[in-house]
Amino acid sequence: MRHKKSGFKLKRDAGSRNSLLKGLVTSVIQQERIITTIPKAKAAKPLVEKMITLAKRDTLHARRQAAAFLETPAAVKKLFDKLGTRFGQRNGGYTRVVRLGWRKGDGAEQAMLELVGSELVKRAAERAKRREERLNALKQGQEPTEGGDKE
Secondary structure, X not given: OOOOOOOOOOOOOHHHHHHHXXXXXXXXXXXXXXXXXXXXXHHHHHHHHHHHHHHHHOOHHHHHHHHHHOOOHHHHHHHHHHHHHHOOOOOOOOEEEEEEEEOOXXXXXXXXXXXXXXXHHHHHHHHHHHHHHHHHHHHOOOOOOOOOOOO
């Protein structure tokens, strides 16, 4: 029985499991979304939430705790500079797990672990890029085309 035993084993010994979870958390912080299996996503989710909570504190001790867990200094920098401020007013619920279906090779069920609001950031970047393209087209005296050539 597993009474009061929390966490996921993921069919690995402790060292491999810790390395796997550190890698997943670092990837989520750097890329803001990853695709993995559902048990791995569910195991990494609380750790990502804990890292963002550390980033909201933004003290030297919190930075050192995050640096001890995350694998790259770039991830620590992004966590404290961007994500801590972005989630400053939010009380938890920084991540979501979206089920994607089954993997073709082995049939494992896939999930996307992403930061809440990352789709808004990506959409805003795409919108800015399209707007820039339209402005450049207008400067050159061309009509911008949305869906292709209209002849």
